[in-house]
Amino acid sequence: xxxxxxxxxxxADQENLREAVLAASRGKRHRxxxxxxxxxxxxxxxxxxxxxxxxxxxxxxxxTFVIHDPKRRTIHAPVFAERVLHHAIMRxxxxxxxxxxxxxxxxxxxxxxxxxxLEHASACARRCAWYLQLDVRAYFASVPHATLLDRLGRMLVxxxxxxxxxxIIHAHTDHPGCGLPIGALTSQHLANVYLDPCDRLAxxxxxxxxxxxxxxxxxxxxxxxAHLSQILVGLTTTAAALGLAFxxxxxxxxxxxxxxxxxxIFPGYRHLDRRGRERLVRRWAWxxxxxxxxxxxxxxxxxxxxxxxxxxxHGDTVDLRRRLGRQPCHAGATAExxxx
Numbered sequence: 001x002x003x004x005x006x007x008x009x010x011x012a013d014q015e016n017l018r019e020a021v022l023a024a025s026r027g028k029r030h031r032x033x034x035x036x037x038x039x040x041x042x043x044x045x046x047x048x049x050x051x052x053x054x055x056x057x058x059x060x061x062x063x064t065f066v067i068h069d070p071k072r073r074t075i076h077a078p079v080f081a082e083r084v085l086h087h088a089i090m091r092x093x094x095x096x097x098x099x100x101x102x103x104x105x106x107x108x109x110x111x112x113x114x115x116x117x118l119e120h121a122s123a124c125a126r127r128c129a130w131y132l133q134l135d136v137r138a139y140f141a142s143v144p145h146a147t148l149l150d151r152l153g154r155m156l157v158x159x160x161x162x163x164x165x166x167x168i169i170h171a172h173t174d175h176p177g178c179g180l181p182i183g184a185l186t187s188q189h190l191a192n193v194y195l196d197p198c199d200r201l202a203x204x205x206x207x208x209x210x211x212x213x214x215x216x217x218x219x220x221x222x223x224x225x226a227h228l229s230q231i232l233v234g235l236t237t238t239a240a241a242l243g244l245a246f247x248x249x250x251x252x253x254x255x256x257x258x259x260x261x262x263x264x265i266f267p268g269y270r271h272l273d274r275r276g277r278e279r280l281v282r283r284w285a286w287x288x289x290x291x292x293x294x295x296x297x298x299x300x301x302x303x304x305x306x307x308x309x310x311x312x313x314h315g316d317t318v319d320l321r322r323r324l325g326r327q328p329c330h331a332g333a334t335a336e337x338x339x340x
Contacts, residue, residue, distance in 0.1 A: 004096045008160035011088050012052040017045050020087035024080065033080040048081060048088075055163060057085060060171030062183075076172070076181035086185040089164070093156075097193045100155065105199055107215040108192045114261050115314055117214045118270065124210030125254040126267045128221035132228040133250040133258060134235060136195070139216035140187065141179045143194055144243035145169050148180075151194065178243070191215065194242065201238045206231040214261060225251065263315055270315040277320065284308055284324050 010016060021038065028034045037044050051057030062078040078086065098109060106117035125131070136142070149166055156162060165186070172181045180187035192215060202211050202220050208231060210221035218235070222228050232249055239246055252258075258265040262276035272280065284305065291301035312321050 003155060003157045004099075006093055006096065006156045006158040006161040008053065008158060008164065010092045011161060011164070012049045014045065014049065016091055017048060017084065017088050020084045020091060021045070023087040023091075024083040028080065028083070031080065037080050037084070044081065048084065052085070052088070052164065053160075055160070055167075057164070058082070059085070059168050060173075062181075073182055074174075075183040077183045083185070086168075089161075089168075090185055090189060093161075094189060096155065097189055100193055100196055102196070102199045102203055102211075104203070104211050105192065105196070105213045107213075108188045114214065117212055118261060118263060118265070118314055120210075121212050121219060121258065121260055121265050122270055124212065124219070124221040125258060125265050128209040129223045129254055130221065130225045130228055131250075131252060131254055131258050132220045132222075132232055133252075133260070134218045134220075134232075134246045136216035136239065137245050137247050139244070140182050140191055141175060142244055143180050143191060144178045146177070147243055148190060148194055152190075188215075197238050197242065198235055201234050202231055206234060212260075217260065219258065219260060221254070272312065272315060272317055272320070280308055280312060280320070281324070 021041070025034055025038070048057060059082060061082055062076055064074060064076050067073050067075060101109070104120060106112040106114070106120075148169060149162075152165060153162060168184075168186055169180070169190075172179050172187075174181075180191055195213065195216065195218075198218060199211070199213055202208055202218070206220070206227075208220045208222050208227070212219050220228060220231055220235075222231075228251060232251070236246060254267050259273055262273060262279070263270045264273045287296070287301050287304050287308075290296045291298060296304075309321055309324070312324075
């Protein structure tokens with residue numbers, strides 16, 4: 001595939017930056033750094049534009065915190081000005097990266113997402129007798145900067161834009177020379193496209209019966225168990241060439257159930273796994289307590305509770321949703337953060 005132009009002028013364009021501010025502000029309008037930025041919007045955008053064009057825009061600033069969701073994860077949240085920068089980059093870069101991806105890669109893409117991934121996984125489970133599931137060990141922390149930049153250089157034309165991406169990638173110094181910060185928009189998209197060689201190996205060369213990837217969670221289906229074992233060898237070799245390693249592979253019958261995105265998928269149905277049910281109940285109790293204490297409004301609580309019910313509606317959870325809907329307000333709720 002030929003290289004595509006990523007123009008630094010397109011990133012720094014005033015209209016692009018204004019659209020990036022709107023995107024970065026979604027869900028963040030209560031934050032003081034967002035309010036400070038938009039209070040003097042024209043000057044801040046002019047400074048951001050100049051910094052992008054002359055290569056001096058600050059990168060790597062933000063706060064760090066830990067969540068348990070359910071695994072322990074270190075989140076690096078960029079300051080608002082850098083969130084705007086990332087959105088400004090991804091507006092022209094996102095479509096370029098998206099064209100590189102196969103149809104059945106579902107993370108960080110318009111028209112895809114977790115529900116579409118679950119639907120496709122259920123269809124594959126109904127169609128194929130066996131599945132092979134793989135998960136990259138410490139994925140975001142393991143992506144080698146040099147290999148990622150080399151791959152970007154093979155996809156993109158535009159020296160100034162590539163230098164900006166290089167500065168953003170190298171700004172993450174938790175593990176010098178490797179790793180992408182969880183919490184940055186650019187990290188999500190770059191990490192998603194980085195595993196495209198594994199997608200191609202499984203689908204184009206492996207000729208499998210079915211395939212789905214959601215970020216670093218890969219599942220391959222086929223009626224031939226031996227064929228899946230051969231694909232495993234190829235995927236392991238491909239991942240090693242990318243500087244990555246898989247956790248222990250899971251090779252099992254579809255009728256035994258596939259644990260995927262917090263659900264357990266069987267050929268004829270799917271339900272929330274134990275951790276998924278516990279997280280949903282804990283989240284519901286936290287929202288109820290936050291509403292009772294006045295830390296969130298009734299409208300916000302209802303909106304987020306409806307989002308919880310919508311997520312539970314992805315599978316066979318009628319009894320659970322009825323139980324949550326009947327739960328008396330504030331009964332047994334605590335103000336503890338649901339992410340631990």
